[in-house]
Amino acid sequence: MERKIVHLNIADFSVAVERLLDNTLKGKPLIIADPSPRAVVFDMSDEAYGDGVRKGMLLNAARLRCRSAIVLPPRPEQYRNALNRCLDHALHYTPLVERSSGNGHLYLDVTGTHRLFGPAPDIGWRLRNTLRRDLGLDPIWSVAPNKLVAKVASRLVKPRGEYIVGGGEETSFLAPLSLDLLPGVGRADLIRLQHVNIRRVQQAAALSVQQLSVLCDHRARLLYQAVRGIDLSPVRPDGPPGSEFRHQHLFSPDTNQETVVRAAVATLAQQAGHALRQRHLGCRRVAVTLLYSDGVAVVRQAVAKTPVNDDPALQQLALAALYRGWHRRVRLRQIGTTCSLVQHPVQQLSLFAAIDLRRQKNKRISEAFDAIRARCGQDKILRGCQQPLHGGID
Amino acid sequence: MAPDSPVYVGTCGFSYPEWIDAGIYPPGTKSAQMLGRYRQLFPVVELNYTWYQMVRAETVERMLAGDGSTLLYCAKLTRTMTHEIADDWQAQADLYCRGIEPLSASGRLLGVLVQLPPFFRRTPENRSYLARLFDALHPLPLAVEFRHRSWALDSVFKGLAERRITLVSVDGPPLPELFPALDVVTNPDLFYLRLHGRNSQGWRSGSKQQQFDYDYTEDELRQWSRDRIPNMRAACHAGVILFNNHVAGQAVRNAQTMSRLLR
Numbered sequence: 001m002e003r004k005i006v007h008l009n010i011a012d013f014s015v016a017v018e019r020l021l022d023n024t025l026k027g028k029p030l031i032i033a034d035p036s037p038r039a040v041v042f043d044m045s046d047e048a049y050g051d052g053v054r055k056g057m058l059l060n061a062a063r064l065r066c067r068s069a070i071v072l073p074p075r076p077e078q079y080r081n082a083l084n085r086c087l088d089h090a091l092h093y094t095p096l097v098e099r100s101s102g103n104g105h106l107y108l109d110v111t112g113t114h115r116l117f118g119p120a121p122d123i124g125w126r127l128r129n130t131l132r133r134d135l136g137l138d139p140i141w142s143v144a145p146n147k148l149v150a151k152v153a154s155r156l157v158k159p160r161g162e163y164i165v166g167g168g169e170e171t172s173f174l175a176p177l178s179l180d181l182l183p184g185v186g187r188a189d190l191i192r193l194q195h196v197n198i199r200r201v202q203q204a205a206a207l208s209v210q211q212l213s214v215l216c217d218h219r220a221r222l223l224y225q226a227v228r229g230i231d232l233s234p235v236r237p238d239g240p241p242g243s244e245f246r247h248q249h250l251f252s253p254d255t256n257q258e259t260v261v262r263a264a265v266a267t268l269a270q271q272a273g274h275a276l277r278q279r280h281l282g283c284r285r286v287a288v289t290l291l292y293s294d295g296v297a298v299v300r301q302a303v304a305k306t307p308v309n310d311d312p313a314l315q316q317l318a319l320a321a322l323y324r325g326w327h328r329r330v331r332l333r334q335i336g337t338t339c340s341l342v343q344h345p346v347q348q349l350s351l352f353a354a355i356d357l358r359r360q361k362n363k364r365i366s367e368a369f370d371a372i373r374a375r376c377g378q379d380k381i382l383r384g385c386q387q388p389l390h391g392g393i394d
Numbered sequence: 395m396a397p398d399s400p401v402y403v404g405t406c407g408f409s410y411p412e413w414i415d416a417g418i419y420p421p422g423t424k425s426a427q428m429l430g431r432y433r434q435l436f437p438v439v440e441l442n443y444t445w446y447q448m449v450r451a452e453t454v455e456r457m458l459a460g461d462g463s464t465l466l467y468c469a470k471l472t473r474t475m476t477h478e479i480a481d482d483w484q485a486q487a488d489l490y491c492r493g494i495e496p497l498s499a500s501g502r503l504l505g506v507l508v509q510l511p512p513f514f515r516r517t518p519e520n521r522s523y524l525a526r527l528f529d530a531l532h533p534l535p536l537a538v539e540f541r542h543r544s545w546a547l548d549s550v551f552k553g554l555a556e557r558r559i560t561l562v563s564v565d566g567p568p569l570p571e572l573f574p575a576l577d578v579v580t581n582p583d584l585f586y587l588r589l590h591g592r593n594s595q596g597w598r599s600g601s602k603q604q605q606f607d608y609d610y611t612e613d614e615l616r617q618w619s620r621d622r623i624p625n626m627r628a629a630c631h632a633g634v635i636l637f638n639n640h641v642a643g644q645a646v647r648n649a650q651t652m653s654r655l656l657r
Binding site for chain 2: 121122167172
């Protein structure tokens with residue numbers, strides 16, 4: 001059966017939520033960033049974007065470009081709540097709803113629901129109407145046979161609108177578009193392709209995997225599929241609402257010292273572990289987001305077979321993700337972790353006494369850390385791999 | 395005008411996955427292949443997607459390139475000019491005219507359907523809006539479908555006739571607020587009949603799967619083919635008859651019956 005994916009994208013999500021919370025912000029240029037001097041822009045309104053403000057830009061530089069902008073600190077809890085409310089509405093149509101990066105993107109797999117809810121475009125339209133009526137949010141919506149094409153379709157109509165791409169139309173839909181609209185095609189790929197004057201999807205689609213591998217090496221297969229609109233990745237429901245744990249650290253000054261970066265990862269893993277253990281949850285996926293000094297952002301992730309919540313296991317996952325994405329010599333400005341695929345940890349008891357003693361030990365140590373921190377404060381006890389970090393941790 | 399002027403029978407929309415389940419399209423048919431399959435069944439189709447999203451010239455060109463060269467089209471006007479009237483509706487009307495241009499230029503656009511919602515009643519503001527909308531969409535071949543009975547007035551029909559805009563005849567459930575089933579001809583170029591099914595219970599359910607779940611009997615269709623369509627046909631150069639009861643492929647079967655009755 002042909003897949004039907006509905007993509008909802010609330011443009012400038014955090015700005016949209018801030019404007020919901022405070023009506024007087026409507027129409028005014030808005031920058032979301034921590035008020036500290038070395039903070040980077042987390043999000044911005046269309047007005048600020050028009051003045052040249054971009055995500056990841058230093059706040060001071062952003063203020064110079066848009067002097068009239070109102071600067072507000074990010075409120076992740078509020079954004080998460082708003083997204084969870086969107087998720088509640090989406091779950092009415094299908095249990096297969098994926099939140100992407102927590103920034104106002106929802107993917108719904110509505111394949112096979114036509115007898116219940118009618119055609120997929122009707123679901124997109126109804127859901128958008130519901131969100132507009134109940135939450136005051138006005139998302140872009142698109143319908144396509146997979147997540148990749150749906151995301152491109154949404155990008156085409158940003159900041160508002162809708163786009164429907166039928167199954168079998170993926171290639172012809174993408175052909176005339178610019179390559180930089182394709183998710184997953186990074187700046188490095190674009191530059192290499194531009195060197196041989198390839199800027200459009202149809203130009204890249206004319207190349208074989210072998211030809212692409214000359215330009216893009218191990219990413220050739222991925223690119224080959226992307227330009228043809230092939231994306232077999234499933235819509236992955238995240239579990240119960242509120243089950244994504246994000247933490248981030250801003251380096252001060254920017255750094256590319258491995259010990260400092262590893263220490264930050266350890267601290268972030270400890271924070272994530274603490275949050276998970278408090279809720280008696282574990283996670284299977286840890287994504288690490290690296291923001292370099294020049295504004296380039298890289299996200300890589302690592303997945304475990306079973307849910308984990310002790311600090312060393314989370315740290316191992318985060319380090320695996322870190323080394324998958326950390327290849328540049330440019331200094332890092334910010335690092336973040338996102339724990340997803342959150343579930344209740346399932347412990348299969350063994351019939352025999354082959355218990356993983358190391359894991360048990362780690363678990364007990366993590367719980368002891370939690371108890372001490374609960375009594376004495378978060379920064380009173382550290383593991384040896386951590387360093388007291390200067391700079392804020394959310 | 396002649397009693398044997400051409401009448402094209404088809405359905406409202408063609409891209410329904412459930413039509414694969416119903417055996418209308420073969421198993422495994424992709425959305426992009428459905429129009430090609432549809433063309434083998436009927437000579438005309440009403441485009442539904444243009445109601446959900448603004449029509450784009452490149453999409454229309456792609457569609458025309460892949461459909462052979464004989465299928466005729468009617469296209470719904472986008473919802474931002476009918477159901478969710480946007481502040482910038484005039485810009486939307488311009489966009490629509492530009493987007494539909496390749497279809498218009500191909501000579502295969504029979505009509506643009508301005509389908510107005512039940513809450514669009516005959517008020518001075520709405521009358522004024524409608525007049526401005528018609529002006530903005532000129533010279534597209536417009537057909538207007540009212541869903542509220544307050545528009546069922548001779549003065550409305552006269553106004554449409556002066557503008558050579560087709561009044562859409564509708565067949566729907568016998569509900570008091572709905573626009574009645576009439577065979578009034580306001581445009582000698584085209585008559586336009588839409589059959590929604592007569593599911594009174596499902597009509598207000600909020601679910602299209604219930605609203606348009608109806609299977610016409612041959613007798614019900616004969617009421618139109620024998621009693622009303624001949625008069626409309628005699629007054630027009632051409633006509634379209636479109637079935638909207640798409641659930642479970644009923645529209646296809648009913649349209650095929652109607653074609654047979656008209657032969």
